[in-house]
Amino acid sequence: MFFEHAAPVNVAPVVYEPFRNVDGHLVDSVRGIDDSNGIKCGCGSKHVFRTRASLKTHFGSQQHKTWIASRNAAATQNPHVEMDDLHKEIEEWKNTASEYLQRVTRLENEKLALVTKIAARDKQIKLLTEYINMASSEEHTSETISSIDM
Numbered sequence: 001m002f003f004e005h006a007a008p009v010n011v012a013p014v015v016y017e018p019f020r021n022v023d024g025h026l027v028d029s030v031r032g033i034d035d036s037n038g039i040k041c042g043c044g045s046k047h048v049f050r051t052r053a054s055l056k057t058h059f060g061s062q063q064h065k066t067w068i069a070s071r072n073a074a075a076t077q078n079p080h081v082e083m084d085d086l087h088k089e090i091e092e093w094k095n096t097a098s099e100y101l102q103r104v105t106r107l108e109n110e111k112l113a114l115v116t117k118i119a120a121r122d123k124q125i126k127l128l129t130e131y132i133n134m135a136s137s138e139e140h141t142s143e144t145i146s147s148i149d150m
């Protein structure tokens with residue numbers, strides 16, 4: 001296969017964002033995070049974490065704890081900060097949703113193109129089969145005729 005030894009596509013690591021609990025506080029959780037391309041932390045750490053476990057360990061670092069605490073403090077002092085955070089989150093999810101929708105549309109178009117191609121191929125096979133049947137029956141006919149001639 002042509003692509004068998006091709007270099008893997010370089011996919012950017014996901015950026016970790018803490019979750020908001022029911023009280024509106026940001027809390028750390030690694031649940032449901034895709035670590036297949038590594039994870040970068042939103043706190044500004046330059047490290048790319050290869051596993052959820054190593055990200056979880058990083059949650060205990062001073063830089064990370066300060067980041068969470070300052071964001072929570074800002075949100076407590078000013079609900080607008082929390083609102084801004086929520087708007088940002090909503091926008092990010094909207095972008096993700098539209099990326100997925102574009103992907104669905106592209107895949108549906110590819111599927112349609114394949115269905116058309118298969119239909120054309122089937123038609124071609126049917127025509128060729130008819131042609132072969134016709135040709136072989138003509139052959140038999142001419143064989144019959146030549147044997148009669150002899």
Ligand SMILES: [Zn+2]
Nearest residue numbers: 041043045064
């Ligand atoms: Zn962090």
